[in-house]
Amino acid sequence: MKNIILNSFFASVLLFVFSCNTEVETPKLVCTQPDFTVNKTVEKVYELSNSTAKQYLYDDIIEAYVVSSDEGGNFFKTISLQTKATVNSPAVGFSVSVDVSNTYIDYRLGNKVYVKLKNQFTDLYYGGLRIGSLYVSNSGDPAIGRISQNDFKNVLNASCTIIDENQLVESLSIEEALVDSKLNTLIEFNDVEFTEAALDRHYFEESNNVGGSTNWNLRDKTGNQIIFRTSSYAKFADHFVPNGSGKVRGILTKYGSDYQLMVRSENDVVMNGKRNTPFFSEDFQTVKNNVNFALPGWSNIVEKATKLWKSIVYAGNGYAEFNTTSTTAAENIAWLVSPKINLTGYKNAVLSFRSAQHDLKVDSPLNTLEVYVSTNFDGSNITKAKWTKLDAKIPALSTPVRQFISSGGIDLSSYSGNIHIGFRYVGSGKDKTLNGAFMVDDVKIFGEK
DSSP, X not given: OHHHHHXXXXXXXXXXXXXXHHHHHSOOOOXXXXXXXXXXXXXXXXXXXXXXOEEOOSOOEEEEEEOOOSTTSSSOSEEEEEOOOOSSSOOOEEEEEBSOSOGGGTSOTTEEEEEEOTTOEEEEETTEEEEEEEEEOTTSOEEEEOBOTTTHHHHEEEEEEEOOGGGTOEEOOHHHHOSGGGTTSEEEEEEEEEOGGGTTSXXXXXXXXXXXXXXXXXXXXXXXXXXXXXXXXXXXXXXXXXXXXXXXXXXEEEETTEEEEEOXXXXXXXXXXXXXXXXXXXXXXXXXXXXXXXXXXXXXXXEESSOOOEEEEETTEEEEEEEOTTOOOSOEEEEEEOOOEEOTTOEEEEEEEEEEEESXXXXXXXXXXXXXXXXXXXXXXXXXXXXXXXXXXXXXXXXXXXXXXXXXXXXXXXXXXXEEEEEEEEEOSSSGGGOOEEEEEEEEEEEEO
């Protein structure tokens, strides 16, 4: 009888333990969807904002998707969000400053978030929309500050919806990306590479420390460039920059007039392709500052008046410049001509260069930069050579001062043998409305062997 009682007791205990283990092993995880109704678009909030921080007074809610992440250390106490593009409306991005780290835990990439706007502050910072708390600088100017640890989850309400970020990313050329409407959105460049200065260097270099980060440049096949910015706190900061070509995905940001790409992690950089190396290249980094331009093989020739092209070094960058300041000639025409370039053995040759302007007063053919090619220039006599004008993108009055833009890829495939590339400046020192300067940099010719 005693054994029967004991056996029954042990059976009951085992049944209880088994039942408990079953319940523990199958927990149910439930996401609680915020019960909010979206009643305002991000586009409208953008329209209502300006460069001065102001409080949002209405009980409005917008929705957007997370596209940045601080998991990799390259983003710090800020979250970039964007809308999902449709056939009729492009994606619109904005950033939210929060006084919290490791936000990637609660706000995953692709996570739809409801943003409660009431009593928050908005502004346009270098063209990009920001949302946050009020911060007053020492000078008394209002700005956007970080939402506190106690409040940020009341403002940013993560939903249960997470979509693949491939539904959010937009593939663009560098030229297409350099507009304020793309700020704080997820973009991707194809067929790009780091410029030569970054090769064999780390993503972050103390010798190239700009505000706690390092700026290198990405370049596409037509010479367009954009800053690639890496924080010293990025987990990949001490890794070497890849020397191949490929694609890069990241968030477009801006400081001043400089557009910058910031990646979330090193996985955003995929460069397994062969580097696109030009067979002719001149970056003018060996020139002297503020003297008549002189480099081996290059010709600096006056056609009208007496002023020559100068070489300038500004903010560590060397380039060629023609400036009408300090001349009183009614018409200045001067040429800067490349050395002899042999196209033999190359197919589909493409020329690219970068140019910029400063102090232009008006857009006029009487004050402009033109680009030509010649097959019979003898190295000294400009007027006896035959010159063919090339179609290139040149900076205008609307181009931000000293911002270099790419010429675009200029087709030279119809040429063979030896050529010279000539940069011709036309301007007036007498008519002050035609004053201004044009700068030329990074002249390159690519081709297929």
